[in-house]
Amino acid sequence: MVSARRKALEKLWRGKCDVIGWGEVEDPITHVTTHGEVMLHENLKCKLSHEKLTSASSTGGPAIVTKQIKLSLxxxxxxxxxxxxxxxxxxxxxxxxxxxxxxxxxxHQEIVLDLFKGWA
Structure with missing residues (x-):
């Protein structure tokens, strides 16, 4: 059962996301198993938010500005x-x-994200 709080949160979630993992994939025709992308979750309601983080430099130089990307789902x-x-x-x-x-x-849960640069 979804709570009233959850329903209220979901009204703010205007995004959709797919979650893809790396694992064993079987070819349906040849039945050969290889490694590749596997869909774990599809079309989930979510909200992506960006937050600027500023930190002072310990060397007295300019402040360092970074951006934190957070996913709520x-x-x-x-x-x-x-x-x-x-x-x-x-x-x-x-x-x-x-x-x-x-x-x-x-x-809900909040996950800090980085840009995807490739499979490790």
Whole structure:
């Protein structure tokens, strides 16, 4: 059962995401098993947010500005580290990867993302 808080949160989630892992894939015709991309979750409701982080330089130089990208989605989904997460929000699609442990809350989870640069 989805709580009223969760329903309210989902009204703010205007994105969709696909979660893709790396694993064994069997060719349906030849039945040969190889390694490749495996769809773990598809078309999940989500929200992508960006936060600027500014830190002072210890050498007295200019401040360093970085951007933290965070994905909010339902806490019932297991998103493994290192998987590819394709997010479409506001007609923009980008590929990310999970960079840290998710923050799991009562009605959702928040995952810090990095840009996907390829499979490790």
């Amino acid at each position: 339902g806490n019932e989904y297991d998103i493994p580290a290192g998987c590819k997460i394709i997010v479409t929000q506001d007609n923009v699609t980008a590929e990310y990867t999970r960079s840290g442990e998710p923050g799991v809350f009562m009605d």
